[in-house]
Amino acid sequence: MERTSTNRRRGNRTGIEENTLAIVESTEAKDTQDADDDRISFLEAVRASSFASEVAVPPTNKMYEAVLQILRVGKSLELIMSSYQLLIDLDKHFPQVFVSKSHELVVVDEAWSPFAFSSDVTSNESRAAGENSSGLLDFSGFALLIEELVEIATVENLRAMDTKNLRNMLLFQYLVSFLEGDFLPRKTMYAETMNWTILRESFLNMLLGSRRINYKNLMKDCLSILCGLSQVYTGMSDNRGSPENSNTKPSEDCNPALAFALLQVGKSTCIAMQKFLIIIMGLDNSKKNADMQGQTTRADGVRTPVVEIVLDELTYNVDMLLPFLQAFNQPKWKLEIVVQYFSKYTTKPSVRTRRSNGPVDDATFTGILNWFSSSTGTKSILKKISIQVIQLLLAHGFQALLLLSSQNIEGVMDSKEETRESSLVEICKSMICAFQSLKRTNEEMEILPISKEALFTAATILSMN
């Protein structure tokens, strides 16, 4: 691991920092148009000083902090949007962690982070609310943000024209983008070096392992945000046309700017949430690896993999299954979840130990399709899982597999094996067989639209070959 020294260039930055920060100095907590103008000029000045010269120079941490502060408390749409855009642009241009050309992990010295480090042990009451005088968040502040987002992710609340909702969603998106930027290069390096320390030091790992958050609740909240937003945006079109909703339309029109913003930002929040879950799944995977190689220590703690939490929630609350499958479309993990969902009902529970928790890993989607080939197999599954759930799982699993076969994602070992093991044609055939078998076993079965679409797709692909 390498650490770059930026002290030299930081030296001549202090002058710029002082001058730039002076623009917003007098605006603290002021709510006037004038103060907002100054904040806009400040953002523009940061942009200018970072990107204007031939050699781009990152802002100092204090400047970053002031920009984040504007995003966190900004009242006007213009301020919120432009501070968010600036933070995203800056992170893209000045990554704090990256893999160098010589294949080494570079961590920028005194790198910028939106998270304030406060020790887990010295819990400070005033900070418990996640609010501190600086613009930075601590980990409990992140958990609080997620709790607020749970409230937002309903139809009524998303329609409530509130800039606070917008601010929270954009803040969350920025934090996810930051966590991802910190995590992905580390994950690449971990795959090469198998050195767990690289990932242990990632912000994501520190956040999830922090004693200041309740990890399980946090994950459950994330899941309900994802499902909530997914329902809002798939249900939206249906509600629009109905007469009862035409009453609410005028209120929307009184602030069209915010209506436009919320429509767009709500959707991108749903995508960001998916990204957040995916990087956690990636971390879980690597941690399991490190566990098996004996690289983890007691200090790493034990954390339930997020896939298990998701599965528990989805089996406990079947209503969530459809919105989840609709919103979550990363093929590798979607397939994994579908397969494990089936396995939960079909494999006998085995005693698990810390170092060998993986009988479920052997199952594949093809294997599951094969259970349906015989009527006895079909019957025994039907006793455990409802016919609608089976259809949903099969259709979405099939779609994930199709997507996987069309994109060769690197480092997805399971899926590669899966596609190698049986060709697409075979899978299409077994898919059709499975539904035929289901229909034979249960004459009354109503085939869901999504199953029909899956069958259509399978049959069409077969006829092409």
Added chain:
Amino acid sequence: MDLDDPLDFENEDPLITNPVVNKKRKKAIGLDDLLTDHYKQKSQILEREKKRAAKAKKNYNSDEDENGKEALLSNIVNSCQNQMEEISVEEENSEWGLQVFGNKETLPPLVFPKLGSCSLLRSFINNKVNTLVELSTETGEAFLEGLLVNGWLSKLVLASGEVEKSIATWTFKLILYSSKEELRASACEFWCAILSSKNEVDAVPVKIHWFPSYSDLEKALVAYGFLSELSSTAEPVNTDSADRGPPENLIAWVKFTAACCQVRSKKSMFSSKEAEKLVEVVTCLFLDRRLQGLSVILYECMHSAISYFTDQEWNTSCEKIAKSLACRVPRDINCLRVVDCISRVNKRCKQLRSAVAYQILVIFFENKITNEEEILNLLITVNVKDKTCDLFRMYIYLALTENWLLSCPKLEEKPVMTEMWGVYLRNCSCLISSTDLRLYASKVRNKASYLLQGSTN
């Protein structure tokens, strides 16, 4: 000698006489200031009144005097009120924002009589699996919608390696004109997928049998109410909110346009002239305050459009875009917004930003100038101390010049221009005093001194 006076060696200390950082800012007169001034005056008057009243007690004719005082007081209140109104009007004017969309037209109806018999569906009808699916030509469109929304359609296209015309036109029309968000978004995702993906078997691009043209995109914008002339009027003629554009379809329009621009290597959909128009249109969208929430996708679209050009095309196209935009934008605060919305993250963006700022300056000087130095010359000769000097305009000049010089190749050829810029900045920062109460005086002064410090650092 007064003890408070600086000692003589202090006078010589440049650090004390020229403080480097000018932190204290004096704002344009706020309402609070006016009010406190007013109260001060009032209390002074009251005090004077008291004194006079004490004298007048002996004179018995205080009635007349009192009337006079009342009139005086009401005069002051009135003038104060007028001043406040004036200031608030001026301040409102300084907020950017134009009416980019007028009333939208009724979007064309979406009828696709031939869709049910497209070859994708037709070839399936006789398949034995259809006993499970129960598809007929009548239910075809609804079924296709399901395929689209649930993401199957793009997988089918990738597997077959081609998109037939009826499917391509249908999904395109959904993007532009459907009232259902779900369909718009899915259709847009579908196009993004097919534009960027390759056939699985031999890795050639998916064959798309129909492509939209620039005029299709333009037609849709006009239907959304896009105005070719930018106007600063605050309220649209028709206040019925249902008719007010743009519809939410604009979001899908922006995303789709961005996707089209990104695939030039595979299919060049627009001529360079059309791409120039696209950059202009997207810039205009930035001027509508109602679309602020879309800034993230608007930036993306602008980037894609700017990178659409080949290197050979770019230099001339950049000039043309800049000139045309400069003519289109009204000469007020909005011209700064135009410049600001062009990001600086890469070389082309910087070049365009600089070119637009320059062309707007040229228009401000009514094309009287023949070369770059002349603009700077004109700026230097402005007397900012003059009471009639329009400081708001000065503020705009300052910001425009800053952006213009940001990426001006002439600057290296002619070092004298950098010097002139420095002189101009010093004029603005030193000749306007911090107690100057004119509107925009502090803004010009602060901006200039900030830039001055940046250039000397």
